[in-house]
Amino acid sequence: MGKDYQPRMHTAEHMLNSAMDRKFKCGRCFSAHINKKKSKCDYKYKRGMTDEEAAEIEMTVNAAISANLPVTDDLMLVEEAEELFNLERLPEDAETIKIIKIGDFDTCPCIGEHVENTSEIGEFKIASHSFEDGVLRIRYKLGAV
Numbered sequence: 618m619g620k621d622y623q624p625r626m627h628t629a630e631h632m633l634n635s636a637m638d639r640k641f642k643c644g645r646c647f648s649a650h651i652n653k654k655k656s657k658c659d660y661k662y663k664r665g666m667t668d669e670e671a672a673e674i675e676m677t678v679n680a681a682i683s684a685n686l687p688v689t690d691d692l693m694l695v696e697e698a699e700e701l702f703n704l705e706r707l708p709e710d711a712e713t714i715k716i717i718k719i720g721d722f723d724t725c726p727c728i729g730e731h732v733e734n735t736s737e738i739g740e741f742k743i744a745s746h747s748f749e750d751g752v753l754r755i756r757y758k759l760g761a762v
Contacts, residue, residue, distance in 0.1 A: 624730045625738050625759055626651045628688060628719070629678070631731070632741070633658055633757060635723035636677040640670065643753070645703070645725065655744055657756045665748030671755075678741040686720025686735040693726075702726045737762055 634645040637660060646658035666674075698704060698714040707714060707726055714726045719735065732738060740760030747754050 623651050624732050626656045627729045628731045631723050632678045636674050655758045660753045662753040671743045671746050675743050681722045682735045682738050688731045689718050690715050
């Protein structure tokens with residue numbers, strides 16, 4: 618990974634994806650930009666979300682962060698992973714896929730770097746949310762650990 622890679626922000630992306638799919642049944646984000654100060658995730662959805670819904674997503678993610686969940690990884694053959702997960706955002710030439718598990722909160726394939734425990738993430742805050750042309754965009758930031 619590059620020298621500016623952000624395991625805290627990236628792990629928070631996983632947790633946001635899980636919270637969004639639980640609440641809205643929208644699947645994981647189709648696009649994400651992870652930066653040190655603020656990151657964003659784009660979801661295909663039919664409408665924007667209310668400030669109350671954004672607060673609920675924040676609470677869900679922060680509750681999972683506060684639970685000090687372990688973040689683990691296992692390897693899985695691509696053929697097996699294809700039956701369980703959407704692999705569109707992963708390299709096509711891999712024979713095995715790393716499966717990231719955040720306690721019982723989230724499980725998904727990923728090639729990125731992650732924290733070892735959710736206690737390393739800090740407070741999750743939705744900085745803004747918007748909706749345009751079927752895309753629900755969420756910008757988020759993290760507090761100090």
